[in-house]
Amino acid sequence: AQSVTQPDIHITVSEGASLELRCNYSYGATPYLFWYVQSPGQGLQLLLKYFSGDTLVQGIKGFEAEFKRSQSSFNLRKPSVHWSDAAEYFCAVVQMEYGNKLVFGAGTILRVKS
Template identity: 90%
Template sequence: AQSVTQPDIHITVSEGASLELRCNYSYGATPYLFWYVQSPGQGLQLLLKYFSGDTLVQGIKGFEAEFKRSQSSFNLRKPSVHWSDAAEYFCAVVEMDSSYKLIFGSGTRLLVRP
C-alpha cells in the first residue's frame, strides 16, 4: 500500500533562515506528489505539485520541492522563512484505483522564531 512519511513532527527555524521539510513516499509507479499547508482550524491550501517532467517544482509563497526517485523523496524548501509561514505542512501522494484519493503524511509543524 502507498504511504507517506514525514519524519519530523516539529521544526523550529529563525525568521529569515532557510527551511527544508522532509517527505518520503512508498509508491510502485511514478507518483503524483503534493505539498499542502494548513493553518490552525483551517482547510488545506495547495503549495505545489509534481506529476512529471522537471524534478524541481516551484510553488506559491516562495516554496519549491525536489522529486528524487532514487531516494523516494519529495522535500519542501524555502530559502528565507517568514513568520507567516508558521503552520502545519502535509506531504501527500495520489492513489488511483477506482477512486482518486490522497494519502497524507502525519504532518510537520513549523515554528518560526522572531
C-alpha cells in the same frame, strides 16, 4: 499500498533562515506528489504538486520541492522563512487507481522564531 512519511513532527527555524521539510513516499509507479499547508483553524491549501517532468517544482509563497526518485523523496524548501509561514505542512501522494485517493503524511509543524 502507498504511504507517506514525514520524519519530523516539529521543526523550529528562525525568521529569515532557510527551511527544508522532509517527505518520503512508497509507491511502485511514478507518484503524483503534493504539499499542502494548514494554518490554525483553516483548511488545507495546495502549495505545489509534482506529476511528471522537471523534478524541481515551484509553488506558491516562495516554496519549492524536489522529486528524487532514487531517494523516494519529495522535500519542501524555502530559502527564507517568514513568520507567516508558521503552520502545519502535509505531504501527500495520490493513488490514481483508487479514484484519486490522497494519502497524507502525519504532518510537520513549523514554528518560526523571531
